[in-house]
Amino acid sequence: MSDRISNLPDSLLLHILSSKSLKTNDVVATSLLSKRWRSLWYSIPKLEFHDALSCSYEFFLPFIDATLILVYLKSVKMFSLQCDFHDLPPHKVDIWVNAVIKSKLEHLNLWFNSEFGYTVKPLPSTIFKCSTIRILKLVRVKLSKLSTVNLPSLKALHMMSVEFSDAESLEMLLSECVRLQELLLLDVDLPDYEDTKLDIGRLHHLVIAEVPENLFQIELFSNVTFLSLKEYDFSPDDHDIPTFCSLTHLEIDLLTQNGWSNIVSCLPGFPKLETFIIREDLMGLDWSMEPSPDEVPPCVSSHLKAFALKGFNFLKSEFELVGFILKHATVLRSVIIKTYDYPSPRV
Incomplete structure:
Protein backbone atom coordinates (compact mmCIF):
# COMPACT_ATOMS: atom_id res chain seq x y z
CA MET A 1 0.00 0.00 0.00
CA PHE A 59 12.09 14.49 30.63
CA PHE A 60 10.28 17.82 30.11
CA LEU A 61 13.26 20.18 30.56
CA PRO A 62 15.77 18.22 28.41
CA PHE A 63 13.09 17.78 25.73
CA ILE A 64 12.65 21.55 25.36
CA ASP A 65 16.43 22.07 25.37
CA ALA A 66 16.97 19.48 22.65
CA THR A 67 14.07 20.73 20.55
CA LEU A 68 15.38 24.29 20.50
CA ILE A 69 18.80 23.03 19.47
CA LEU A 70 17.48 20.88 16.60
CA VAL A 71 14.80 23.11 15.05
CA TYR A 72 15.52 25.89 12.59
CA LEU A 73 14.75 28.78 14.89
CA LYS A 74 14.21 31.16 11.99
CA SER A 75 11.16 29.11 10.99
CA VAL A 76 9.55 29.33 14.46
CA LYS A 77 6.73 31.88 14.47
CA MET A 78 4.88 30.70 17.62
CA PHE A 79 6.25 29.55 20.98
CA SER A 80 3.92 28.38 23.76
CA LEU A 81 5.00 27.17 27.19
CA GLN A 82 2.36 25.99 29.68
CA CYS A 83 3.30 24.66 33.10
CA ASP A 84 0.49 23.46 35.34
CA PHE A 85 2.35 21.30 37.84
CA HIS A 86 6.00 22.28 38.04
CA ASP A 87 8.15 25.24 39.02
CA LEU A 88 10.64 25.82 36.24
CA PRO A 89 14.07 27.29 36.93
CA PRO A 90 13.88 30.98 35.92
CA HIS A 91 17.17 30.81 34.02
CA LYS A 92 15.72 28.07 31.80
CA VAL A 93 12.75 30.22 30.87
CA ASP A 94 15.14 33.08 30.08
CA ILE A 95 17.25 30.89 27.80
CA TRP A 96 14.24 29.50 25.90
CA VAL A 97 12.49 32.84 25.49
CA ASN A 98 15.65 34.65 24.39
CA ALA A 99 16.34 31.92 21.83
CA VAL A 100 12.97 32.18 20.10
CA ILE A 101 12.74 35.97 20.41
CA LYS A 102 15.81 36.30 18.18
CA SER A 103 14.10 34.32 15.40
CA LYS A 104 11.50 36.96 14.47
CA LEU A 105 8.85 35.37 16.65
CA GLU A 106 5.25 36.48 16.06
CA HIS A 107 3.26 34.73 18.82
CA LEU A 108 4.43 34.13 22.40
CA ASN A 109 2.30 32.37 25.01
CA LEU A 110 3.65 31.83 28.55
CA TRP A 111 1.35 30.21 31.12
CA PHE A 112 2.52 29.28 34.62
CA ASN A 113 0.14 27.65 37.06
CA SER A 114 0.36 25.21 39.93
CA GLU A 115 -2.03 22.95 41.78
CA PHE A 116 0.14 23.33 44.84
CA GLY A 117 0.15 27.10 45.18
CA TYR A 118 0.38 30.42 43.43
CA THR A 119 3.47 30.61 41.28
CA VAL A 120 4.85 33.80 39.76
CA LYS A 121 7.62 33.65 37.18
CA PRO A 122 9.95 36.58 36.39
CA LEU A 123 10.38 37.27 32.67
CA PRO A 124 13.30 38.57 30.61
CA SER A 125 12.85 42.17 29.43
CA THR A 126 13.75 41.17 25.85
CA ILE A 127 10.11 40.14 25.37
CA PHE A 128 9.13 43.80 25.32
CA LYS A 129 11.74 44.73 22.73
CA CYS A 130 10.67 42.25 20.05
CA SER A 131 9.63 44.29 17.02
CA THR A 132 8.06 41.30 15.21
CA ILE A 133 5.77 39.94 17.91
CA ARG A 134 2.06 40.26 17.07
CA ILE A 135 0.40 38.24 19.86
CA LEU A 136 1.60 38.20 23.48
CA LYS A 137 -0.20 36.19 26.17
CA LEU A 138 1.15 36.05 29.72
CA VAL A 139 -0.38 34.21 32.67
CA ARG A 140 1.01 34.33 36.22
CA VAL A 141 4.29 36.09 35.62
CA LYS A 142 6.29 38.87 37.27
CA LEU A 143 7.65 41.86 35.38
CA SER A 144 10.60 43.95 36.49
CA LYS A 145 10.63 47.71 35.92
CA LEU A 146 10.56 48.41 32.19
CA SER A 147 13.06 50.93 30.86
CA THR A 148 12.17 50.67 27.17
CA VAL A 149 9.36 49.08 25.14
CA ASN A 150 9.49 48.37 21.41
CA LEU A 151 6.42 46.43 20.24
CA PRO A 152 5.39 48.14 16.99
CA SER A 153 3.71 45.01 15.57
CA LEU A 154 1.76 43.93 18.66
CA LYS A 155 -1.97 43.49 17.96
CA ALA A 156 -3.15 41.28 20.84
CA LEU A 157 -2.04 41.55 24.48
CA HIS A 158 -3.46 39.22 27.16
CA MET A 159 -2.19 39.46 30.74
CA MET A 160 -3.72 37.45 33.60
CA SER A 161 -2.39 37.44 37.17
CA VAL A 162 0.59 39.53 36.12
CA GLU A 163 2.62 41.30 38.80
CA PHE A 164 4.21 44.60 37.77
CA SER A 165 6.98 46.20 39.81
CA ASP A 166 5.35 49.61 39.35
CA ALA A 167 2.37 51.27 37.66
CA GLU A 168 4.61 53.27 35.33
CA SER A 169 5.76 50.06 33.62
CA LEU A 170 2.19 49.10 32.70
CA GLU A 171 1.57 52.66 31.58
CA MET A 172 4.66 52.59 29.36
CA LEU A 173 3.82 49.18 27.96
CA LEU A 174 0.31 50.12 26.84
CA SER A 175 1.21 53.57 25.53
CA GLU A 176 3.85 52.05 23.23
CA CYS A 177 1.50 49.43 21.71
CA VAL A 178 0.34 51.76 18.96
CA ARG A 179 -1.24 49.03 16.80
CA LEU A 180 -2.99 47.16 19.60
CA GLN A 181 -6.38 45.75 18.59
CA GLU A 182 -7.14 43.38 21.48
CA LEU A 183 -6.44 44.00 25.17
CA LEU A 184 -7.24 41.68 28.09
CA LEU A 185 -6.16 42.54 31.65
CA LEU A 186 -7.28 40.33 34.54
CA ASP A 187 -5.98 40.41 38.14
CA VAL A 188 -3.13 42.79 37.39
CA ASP A 189 -1.05 43.58 40.48
CA LEU A 190 0.34 47.14 40.72
CA PRO A 191 2.09 47.51 44.11
CA ASP A 192 2.34 51.31 44.03
CA TYR A 193 -1.04 52.04 42.46
CA GLU A 194 -2.90 54.91 44.17
CA ASP A 195 -6.28 54.94 42.40
CA THR A 196 -5.14 57.42 39.77
CA LYS A 197 -6.12 56.63 36.20
CA LEU A 198 -3.22 55.49 34.03
CA ASP A 199 -2.19 57.83 31.22
CA ILE A 200 -1.73 55.58 28.18
CA GLY A 201 -2.86 57.92 25.43
CA ARG A 202 -5.48 56.77 22.95
CA LEU A 203 -5.45 53.23 21.53
CA HIS A 204 -6.88 54.17 18.14
CA HIS A 205 -6.87 50.64 16.69
CA LEU A 206 -8.39 48.88 19.70
CA VAL A 207 -11.39 46.67 18.88
CA ILE A 208 -11.69 44.33 21.91
CA ALA A 209 -11.06 45.36 25.53
CA GLU A 210 -11.53 43.41 28.76
CA VAL A 211 -10.12 45.56 31.53
CA PRO A 212 -10.58 46.63 35.18
CA GLU A 213 -12.53 49.88 35.10
CA ASN A 214 -10.60 51.48 37.98
CA LEU A 215 -7.32 51.72 36.02
CA PHE A 216 -8.45 53.76 33.02
CA GLN A 217 -10.67 56.57 31.86
CA ILE A 218 -13.57 54.92 30.04
CA GLU A 219 -13.10 57.36 27.14
CA LEU A 220 -10.00 55.41 26.09
CA PHE A 221 -12.20 52.57 24.85
CA SER A 222 -14.93 54.51 23.06
CA ASN A 223 -13.91 53.10 19.64
CA VAL A 224 -14.13 49.36 20.55
CA THR A 225 -16.78 46.89 19.39
CA PHE A 226 -16.38 44.50 22.39
CA LEU A 227 -16.00 45.84 25.92
CA SER A 228 -15.87 43.97 29.23
CA LEU A 229 -15.48 46.06 32.39
CA LYS A 230 -14.46 44.48 35.69
CA GLU A 231 -15.68 45.91 39.02
CA TYR A 232 -17.76 48.57 37.35
CA ASP A 233 -19.87 51.02 39.35
CA PHE A 234 -22.68 52.83 37.56
CA SER A 235 -23.03 56.24 39.15
CA PRO A 236 -24.92 59.40 38.17
CA ASP A 237 -21.72 60.75 36.60
CA ASP A 238 -21.78 57.86 34.13
CA HIS A 239 -24.73 59.47 32.38
CA ASP A 240 -22.13 61.71 30.74
CA ILE A 241 -20.07 58.84 29.37
CA PRO A 242 -18.92 59.25 25.75
CA THR A 243 -20.83 57.71 22.89
CA PHE A 244 -19.53 54.27 21.90
CA CYS A 245 -20.48 54.43 18.23
CA SER A 246 -19.09 51.00 17.29
CA LEU A 247 -19.83 48.97 20.43
CA THR A 248 -22.07 45.93 19.90
CA HIS A 249 -21.07 43.74 22.87
CA LEU A 250 -20.96 44.99 26.50
CA GLU A 251 -20.17 42.93 29.61
CA ILE A 252 -20.12 44.46 33.09
CA ASP A 253 -19.20 43.00 36.49
CA LEU A 254 -21.17 44.83 39.19
CA LEU A 255 -19.70 44.69 42.69
CA THR A 256 -21.50 47.61 44.33
CA GLN A 257 -25.08 48.71 44.78
CA ASN A 258 -26.67 50.11 41.63
CA GLY A 259 -30.23 51.14 40.86
CA TRP A 260 -31.48 49.28 37.81
CA SER A 261 -32.94 52.43 36.21
CA ASN A 262 -29.54 54.07 36.65
CA ILE A 263 -28.01 51.26 34.59
CA VAL A 264 -30.64 51.64 31.87
CA SER A 265 -30.10 55.41 31.83
CA CYS A 266 -26.46 54.86 30.79
CA LEU A 267 -27.36 52.76 27.75
CA PRO A 268 -27.93 55.69 25.32
CA GLY A 269 -24.13 55.90 25.24
CA PHE A 270 -24.14 52.56 23.37
CA PRO A 271 -26.47 53.22 20.39
CA LYS A 272 -25.58 50.00 18.48
CA LEU A 273 -25.52 47.61 21.44
CA GLU A 274 -26.64 44.08 20.47
CA THR A 275 -25.40 41.98 23.43
CA PHE A 276 -25.60 43.14 27.05
CA ILE A 277 -24.33 40.93 29.89
CA ILE A 278 -24.48 41.85 33.59
CA ARG A 279 -22.65 39.75 36.18
CA GLU A 280 -23.50 40.40 39.81
CA ASP A 281 -21.43 39.84 42.92
CA LEU A 282 -22.01 36.72 45.03
CA MET A 283 -23.71 38.73 47.77
CA GLY A 284 -26.17 40.30 45.37
CA LEU A 285 -27.06 43.91 44.74
CA ASP A 286 -29.62 45.41 47.06
CA TRP A 287 -31.21 47.46 44.32
CA SER A 288 -33.80 49.91 45.63
CA MET A 289 -37.27 50.15 44.10
CA GLU A 290 -37.19 52.75 41.36
CA PRO A 291 -39.57 54.14 38.77
CA SER A 292 -39.00 53.12 35.16
CA PRO A 293 -36.83 55.49 33.09
CA ASP A 294 -38.73 58.18 31.23
CA GLU A 295 -37.35 57.04 27.87
CA VAL A 296 -36.34 53.70 26.39
CA PRO A 297 -32.73 53.78 25.14
CA PRO A 298 -32.65 53.42 21.32
CA CYS A 299 -30.28 50.45 21.53
CA VAL A 300 -32.83 48.52 23.64
CA SER A 301 -35.75 49.17 21.33
CA SER A 302 -33.92 48.75 18.02
CA HIS A 303 -30.69 46.74 18.35
CA LEU A 304 -30.54 44.58 21.51
CA LYS A 305 -30.59 40.90 20.50
CA ALA A 306 -29.13 39.17 23.57
CA PHE A 307 -29.42 39.95 27.29
CA ALA A 308 -27.98 38.03 30.25
CA LEU A 309 -28.16 38.58 34.00
CA LYS A 310 -25.74 36.28 35.84
CA GLY A 311 -25.68 36.00 39.62
CA PHE A 312 -29.45 36.42 39.86
CA ASN A 313 -30.64 36.73 43.49
CA PHE A 314 -34.45 36.78 43.05
CA LEU A 315 -34.71 40.42 44.11
CA LYS A 316 -37.79 42.33 43.01
CA SER A 317 -35.65 45.01 41.40
CA GLU A 318 -33.94 42.34 39.28
CA PHE A 319 -37.32 41.16 38.04
CA GLU A 320 -38.12 44.77 37.17
CA LEU A 321 -34.96 45.10 35.09
CA VAL A 322 -35.65 41.87 33.22
CA GLY A 323 -39.27 42.94 32.70
CA PHE A 324 -38.15 46.27 31.26
CA ILE A 325 -35.85 44.54 28.79
CA LEU A 326 -38.49 41.99 27.74
CA LYS A 327 -41.10 44.70 27.26
CA HIS A 328 -39.06 47.14 25.19
CA ALA A 329 -36.43 45.05 23.34
CA THR A 330 -38.41 44.41 20.17
CA VAL A 331 -35.66 42.49 18.33
CA LEU A 332 -34.54 40.42 21.35
CA ARG A 333 -33.65 36.82 20.47
CA SER A 334 -31.94 35.48 23.59
CA VAL A 335 -32.38 35.98 27.36
CA ILE A 336 -30.26 34.20 29.97
CA ILE A 337 -31.04 34.48 33.68
CA LYS A 338 -28.58 32.54 35.80
CA THR A 339 -28.06 32.21 39.54
CA TYR A 340 -24.60 32.27 41.06
CA ASP A 341 -22.56 29.11 40.47
CA TYR A 342 -21.21 28.11 43.87
CA PRO A 343 -17.88 26.28 43.60
CA SER A 344 -17.98 22.59 44.35
CA PRO A 345 -16.42 21.67 47.70
CA ARG A 346 -13.07 19.88 47.62
CA VAL A 347 -13.26 16.32 48.85
Whole structure:
Protein backbone atom coordinates (compact mmCIF):
# COMPACT_ATOMS: atom_id res chain seq x y z
CA MET A 1 0.00 0.00 0.00
CA SER A 2 1.50 3.35 -1.08
CA ASP A 3 2.15 6.12 1.43
CA ARG A 4 0.30 9.00 -0.18
CA ILE A 5 0.73 11.34 2.78
CA SER A 6 4.52 11.18 2.63
CA ASN A 7 4.38 12.16 -1.03
CA LEU A 8 2.79 15.51 -0.19
CA PRO A 9 5.03 18.60 -0.45
CA ASP A 10 6.92 19.77 2.65
CA SER A 11 4.87 22.95 2.93
CA LEU A 12 1.61 21.01 3.20
CA LEU A 13 3.03 18.48 5.66
CA LEU A 14 4.33 21.29 7.87
CA HIS A 15 0.91 22.90 7.74
CA ILE A 16 -0.60 19.63 9.00
CA LEU A 17 2.01 19.33 11.75
CA SER A 18 1.16 22.88 12.86
CA SER A 19 -2.49 22.08 13.51
CA LYS A 20 -3.96 22.98 16.91
CA SER A 21 -4.53 19.34 17.82
CA LEU A 22 -0.81 18.44 17.69
CA LYS A 23 1.59 19.38 20.47
CA THR A 24 5.31 19.49 19.87
CA ASN A 25 5.98 16.08 21.44
CA ASP A 26 3.50 14.56 18.95
CA VAL A 27 5.19 16.37 16.08
CA VAL A 28 8.63 15.13 17.09
CA ALA A 29 7.27 11.58 17.26
CA THR A 30 6.53 11.72 13.50
CA SER A 31 10.29 11.51 12.89
CA LEU A 32 9.96 7.77 13.59
CA LEU A 33 7.61 7.17 10.66
CA SER A 34 10.20 7.01 7.90
CA LYS A 35 13.31 8.70 6.48
CA ARG A 36 11.00 11.16 4.71
CA TRP A 37 9.77 12.40 8.09
CA ARG A 38 13.02 12.20 10.05
CA SER A 39 14.06 15.83 9.76
CA LEU A 40 10.84 17.38 8.47
CA TRP A 41 9.79 18.66 11.89
CA TYR A 42 13.00 20.72 12.16
CA SER A 43 11.19 23.42 10.12
CA ILE A 44 8.01 23.43 12.18
CA PRO A 45 6.70 27.02 12.64
CA LYS A 46 4.94 26.29 15.96
CA LEU A 47 6.41 24.99 19.22
CA GLU A 48 4.03 24.12 22.08
CA PHE A 49 5.21 22.59 25.34
CA HIS A 50 2.86 21.54 28.15
CA ASP A 51 4.20 19.77 31.23
CA ALA A 52 0.88 17.98 31.82
CA LEU A 53 1.43 16.13 28.54
CA SER A 54 4.97 15.10 29.39
CA CYS A 55 5.70 11.66 30.81
CA SER A 56 7.90 13.16 33.55
CA TYR A 57 9.32 16.45 34.73
CA GLU A 58 12.86 15.05 34.32
CA PHE A 59 12.09 14.49 30.63
CA PHE A 60 10.28 17.82 30.11
CA LEU A 61 13.26 20.18 30.56
CA PRO A 62 15.77 18.22 28.41
CA PHE A 63 13.09 17.78 25.73
CA ILE A 64 12.65 21.55 25.36
CA ASP A 65 16.43 22.07 25.37
CA ALA A 66 16.97 19.48 22.65
CA THR A 67 14.07 20.73 20.55
CA LEU A 68 15.38 24.29 20.50
CA ILE A 69 18.80 23.03 19.47
CA LEU A 70 17.48 20.88 16.60
CA VAL A 71 14.80 23.11 15.05
CA TYR A 72 15.52 25.89 12.59
CA LEU A 73 14.75 28.78 14.89
CA LYS A 74 14.21 31.16 11.99
CA SER A 75 11.16 29.11 10.99
CA VAL A 76 9.55 29.33 14.46
CA LYS A 77 6.73 31.88 14.47
CA MET A 78 4.88 30.70 17.62
CA PHE A 79 6.25 29.55 20.98
CA SER A 80 3.92 28.38 23.76
CA LEU A 81 5.00 27.17 27.19
CA GLN A 82 2.36 25.99 29.68
CA CYS A 83 3.30 24.66 33.10
CA ASP A 84 0.49 23.46 35.34
CA PHE A 85 2.35 21.30 37.84
CA HIS A 86 6.00 22.28 38.04
CA ASP A 87 8.15 25.24 39.02
CA LEU A 88 10.64 25.82 36.24
CA PRO A 89 14.07 27.29 36.93
CA PRO A 90 13.88 30.98 35.92
CA HIS A 91 17.17 30.81 34.02
CA LYS A 92 15.72 28.07 31.80
CA VAL A 93 12.75 30.22 30.87
CA ASP A 94 15.14 33.08 30.08
CA ILE A 95 17.25 30.89 27.80
CA TRP A 96 14.24 29.50 25.90
CA VAL A 97 12.49 32.84 25.49
CA ASN A 98 15.65 34.65 24.39
CA ALA A 99 16.34 31.92 21.83
CA VAL A 100 12.97 32.18 20.10
CA ILE A 101 12.74 35.97 20.41
CA LYS A 102 15.81 36.30 18.18
CA SER A 103 14.10 34.32 15.40
CA LYS A 104 11.50 36.96 14.47
CA LEU A 105 8.85 35.37 16.65
CA GLU A 106 5.25 36.48 16.06
CA HIS A 107 3.26 34.73 18.82
CA LEU A 108 4.43 34.13 22.40
CA ASN A 109 2.30 32.37 25.01
CA LEU A 110 3.65 31.83 28.55
CA TRP A 111 1.35 30.21 31.12
CA PHE A 112 2.52 29.28 34.62
CA ASN A 113 0.14 27.65 37.06
CA SER A 114 0.36 25.21 39.93
CA GLU A 115 -2.03 22.95 41.78
CA PHE A 116 0.14 23.33 44.84
CA GLY A 117 0.15 27.10 45.18
CA TYR A 118 0.38 30.42 43.43
CA THR A 119 3.47 30.61 41.28
CA VAL A 120 4.85 33.80 39.76
CA LYS A 121 7.62 33.65 37.18
CA PRO A 122 9.95 36.58 36.39
CA LEU A 123 10.38 37.27 32.67
CA PRO A 124 13.30 38.57 30.61
CA SER A 125 12.85 42.17 29.43
CA THR A 126 13.75 41.17 25.85
CA ILE A 127 10.11 40.14 25.37
CA PHE A 128 9.13 43.80 25.32
CA LYS A 129 11.74 44.73 22.73
CA CYS A 130 10.67 42.25 20.05
CA SER A 131 9.63 44.29 17.02
CA THR A 132 8.06 41.30 15.21
CA ILE A 133 5.77 39.94 17.91
CA ARG A 134 2.06 40.26 17.07
CA ILE A 135 0.40 38.24 19.86
CA LEU A 136 1.60 38.20 23.48
CA LYS A 137 -0.20 36.19 26.17
CA LEU A 138 1.15 36.05 29.72
CA VAL A 139 -0.38 34.21 32.67
CA ARG A 140 1.01 34.33 36.22
CA VAL A 141 4.29 36.09 35.62
CA LYS A 142 6.29 38.87 37.27
CA LEU A 143 7.65 41.86 35.38
CA SER A 144 10.60 43.95 36.49
CA LYS A 145 10.63 47.71 35.92
CA LEU A 146 10.56 48.41 32.19
CA SER A 147 13.06 50.93 30.86
CA THR A 148 12.17 50.67 27.17
CA VAL A 149 9.36 49.08 25.14
CA ASN A 150 9.49 48.37 21.41
CA LEU A 151 6.42 46.43 20.24
CA PRO A 152 5.39 48.14 16.99
CA SER A 153 3.71 45.01 15.57
CA LEU A 154 1.76 43.93 18.66
CA LYS A 155 -1.97 43.49 17.96
CA ALA A 156 -3.15 41.28 20.84
CA LEU A 157 -2.04 41.55 24.48
CA HIS A 158 -3.46 39.22 27.16
CA MET A 159 -2.19 39.46 30.74
CA MET A 160 -3.72 37.45 33.60
CA SER A 161 -2.39 37.44 37.17
CA VAL A 162 0.59 39.53 36.12
CA GLU A 163 2.62 41.30 38.80
CA PHE A 164 4.21 44.60 37.77
CA SER A 165 6.98 46.20 39.81
CA ASP A 166 5.35 49.61 39.35
CA ALA A 167 2.37 51.27 37.66
CA GLU A 168 4.61 53.27 35.33
CA SER A 169 5.76 50.06 33.62
CA LEU A 170 2.19 49.10 32.70
CA GLU A 171 1.57 52.66 31.58
CA MET A 172 4.66 52.59 29.36
CA LEU A 173 3.82 49.18 27.96
CA LEU A 174 0.31 50.12 26.84
CA SER A 175 1.21 53.57 25.53
CA GLU A 176 3.85 52.05 23.23
CA CYS A 177 1.50 49.43 21.71
CA VAL A 178 0.34 51.76 18.96
CA ARG A 179 -1.24 49.03 16.80
CA LEU A 180 -2.99 47.16 19.60
CA GLN A 181 -6.38 45.75 18.59
CA GLU A 182 -7.14 43.38 21.48
CA LEU A 183 -6.44 44.00 25.17
CA LEU A 184 -7.24 41.68 28.09
CA LEU A 185 -6.16 42.54 31.65
CA LEU A 186 -7.28 40.33 34.54
CA ASP A 187 -5.98 40.41 38.14
CA VAL A 188 -3.13 42.79 37.39
CA ASP A 189 -1.05 43.58 40.48
CA LEU A 190 0.34 47.14 40.72
CA PRO A 191 2.09 47.51 44.11
CA ASP A 192 2.34 51.31 44.03
CA TYR A 193 -1.04 52.04 42.46
CA GLU A 194 -2.90 54.91 44.17
CA ASP A 195 -6.28 54.94 42.40
CA THR A 196 -5.14 57.42 39.77
CA LYS A 197 -6.12 56.63 36.20
CA LEU A 198 -3.22 55.49 34.03
CA ASP A 199 -2.19 57.83 31.22
CA ILE A 200 -1.73 55.58 28.18
CA GLY A 201 -2.86 57.92 25.43
CA ARG A 202 -5.48 56.77 22.95
CA LEU A 203 -5.45 53.23 21.53
CA HIS A 204 -6.88 54.17 18.14
CA HIS A 205 -6.87 50.64 16.69
CA LEU A 206 -8.39 48.88 19.70
CA VAL A 207 -11.39 46.67 18.88
CA ILE A 208 -11.69 44.33 21.91
CA ALA A 209 -11.06 45.36 25.53
CA GLU A 210 -11.53 43.41 28.76
CA VAL A 211 -10.12 45.56 31.53
CA PRO A 212 -10.58 46.63 35.18
CA GLU A 213 -12.53 49.88 35.10
CA ASN A 214 -10.60 51.48 37.98
CA LEU A 215 -7.32 51.72 36.02
CA PHE A 216 -8.45 53.76 33.02
CA GLN A 217 -10.67 56.57 31.86
CA ILE A 218 -13.57 54.92 30.04
CA GLU A 219 -13.10 57.36 27.14
CA LEU A 220 -10.00 55.41 26.09
CA PHE A 221 -12.20 52.57 24.85
CA SER A 222 -14.93 54.51 23.06
CA ASN A 223 -13.91 53.10 19.64
CA VAL A 224 -14.13 49.36 20.55
CA THR A 225 -16.78 46.89 19.39
CA PHE A 226 -16.38 44.50 22.39
CA LEU A 227 -16.00 45.84 25.92
CA SER A 228 -15.87 43.97 29.23
CA LEU A 229 -15.48 46.06 32.39
CA LYS A 230 -14.46 44.48 35.69
CA GLU A 231 -15.68 45.91 39.02
CA TYR A 232 -17.76 48.57 37.35
CA ASP A 233 -19.87 51.02 39.35
CA PHE A 234 -22.68 52.83 37.56
CA SER A 235 -23.03 56.24 39.15
CA PRO A 236 -24.92 59.40 38.17
CA ASP A 237 -21.72 60.75 36.60
CA ASP A 238 -21.78 57.86 34.13
CA HIS A 239 -24.73 59.47 32.38
CA ASP A 240 -22.13 61.71 30.74
CA ILE A 241 -20.07 58.84 29.37
CA PRO A 242 -18.92 59.25 25.75
CA THR A 243 -20.83 57.71 22.89
CA PHE A 244 -19.53 54.27 21.90
CA CYS A 245 -20.48 54.43 18.23
CA SER A 246 -19.09 51.00 17.29
CA LEU A 247 -19.83 48.97 20.43
CA THR A 248 -22.07 45.93 19.90
CA HIS A 249 -21.07 43.74 22.87
CA LEU A 250 -20.96 44.99 26.50
CA GLU A 251 -20.17 42.93 29.61
CA ILE A 252 -20.12 44.46 33.09
CA ASP A 253 -19.20 43.00 36.49
CA LEU A 254 -21.17 44.83 39.19
CA LEU A 255 -19.70 44.69 42.69
CA THR A 256 -21.50 47.61 44.33
CA GLN A 257 -25.08 48.71 44.78
CA ASN A 258 -26.67 50.11 41.63
CA GLY A 259 -30.23 51.14 40.86
CA TRP A 260 -31.48 49.28 37.81
CA SER A 261 -32.94 52.43 36.21
CA ASN A 262 -29.54 54.07 36.65
CA ILE A 263 -28.01 51.26 34.59
CA VAL A 264 -30.64 51.64 31.87
CA SER A 265 -30.10 55.41 31.83
CA CYS A 266 -26.46 54.86 30.79
CA LEU A 267 -27.36 52.76 27.75
CA PRO A 268 -27.93 55.69 25.32
CA GLY A 269 -24.13 55.90 25.24
CA PHE A 270 -24.14 52.56 23.37
CA PRO A 271 -26.47 53.22 20.39
CA LYS A 272 -25.58 50.00 18.48
CA LEU A 273 -25.52 47.61 21.44
CA GLU A 274 -26.64 44.08 20.47
CA THR A 275 -25.40 41.98 23.43
CA PHE A 276 -25.60 43.14 27.05
CA ILE A 277 -24.33 40.93 29.89
CA ILE A 278 -24.48 41.85 33.59
CA ARG A 279 -22.65 39.75 36.18
CA GLU A 280 -23.50 40.40 39.81
CA ASP A 281 -21.43 39.84 42.92
CA LEU A 282 -22.01 36.72 45.03
CA MET A 283 -23.71 38.73 47.77
CA GLY A 284 -26.17 40.30 45.37
CA LEU A 285 -27.06 43.91 44.74
CA ASP A 286 -29.62 45.41 47.06
CA TRP A 287 -31.21 47.46 44.32
CA SER A 288 -33.80 49.91 45.63
CA MET A 289 -37.27 50.15 44.10
CA GLU A 290 -37.19 52.75 41.36
CA PRO A 291 -39.57 54.14 38.77
CA SER A 292 -39.00 53.12 35.16
CA PRO A 293 -36.83 55.49 33.09
CA ASP A 294 -38.73 58.18 31.23
CA GLU A 295 -37.35 57.04 27.87
CA VAL A 296 -36.34 53.70 26.39
CA PRO A 297 -32.73 53.78 25.14
CA PRO A 298 -32.65 53.42 21.32
CA CYS A 299 -30.28 50.45 21.53
CA VAL A 300 -32.83 48.52 23.64
CA SER A 301 -35.75 49.17 21.33
CA SER A 302 -33.92 48.75 18.02
CA HIS A 303 -30.69 46.74 18.35
CA LEU A 304 -30.54 44.58 21.51
CA LYS A 305 -30.59 40.90 20.50
CA ALA A 306 -29.13 39.17 23.57
CA PHE A 307 -29.42 39.95 27.29
CA ALA A 308 -27.98 38.03 30.25
CA LEU A 309 -28.16 38.58 34.00
CA LYS A 310 -25.74 36.28 35.84
CA GLY A 311 -25.68 36.00 39.62
CA PHE A 312 -29.45 36.42 39.86
CA ASN A 313 -30.64 36.73 43.49
CA PHE A 314 -34.45 36.78 43.05
CA LEU A 315 -34.71 40.42 44.11
CA LYS A 316 -37.79 42.33 43.01
CA SER A 317 -35.65 45.01 41.40
CA GLU A 318 -33.94 42.34 39.28
CA PHE A 319 -37.32 41.16 38.04
CA GLU A 320 -38.12 44.77 37.17
CA LEU A 321 -34.96 45.10 35.09
CA VAL A 322 -35.65 41.87 33.22
CA GLY A 323 -39.27 42.94 32.70
CA PHE A 324 -38.15 46.27 31.26
CA ILE A 325 -35.85 44.54 28.79
CA LEU A 326 -38.49 41.99 27.74
CA LYS A 327 -41.10 44.70 27.26
CA HIS A 328 -39.06 47.14 25.19
CA ALA A 329 -36.43 45.05 23.34
CA THR A 330 -38.41 44.41 20.17
CA VAL A 331 -35.66 42.49 18.33
CA LEU A 332 -34.54 40.42 21.35
CA ARG A 333 -33.65 36.82 20.47
CA SER A 334 -31.94 35.48 23.59
CA VAL A 335 -32.38 35.98 27.36
CA ILE A 336 -30.26 34.20 29.97
CA ILE A 337 -31.04 34.48 33.68
CA LYS A 338 -28.58 32.54 35.80
CA THR A 339 -28.06 32.21 39.54
CA TYR A 340 -24.60 32.27 41.06
CA ASP A 341 -22.56 29.11 40.47
CA TYR A 342 -21.21 28.11 43.87
CA PRO A 343 -17.88 26.28 43.60
CA SER A 344 -17.98 22.59 44.35
CA PRO A 345 -16.42 21.67 47.70
CA ARG A 346 -13.07 19.88 47.62
CA VAL A 347 -13.26 16.32 48.85
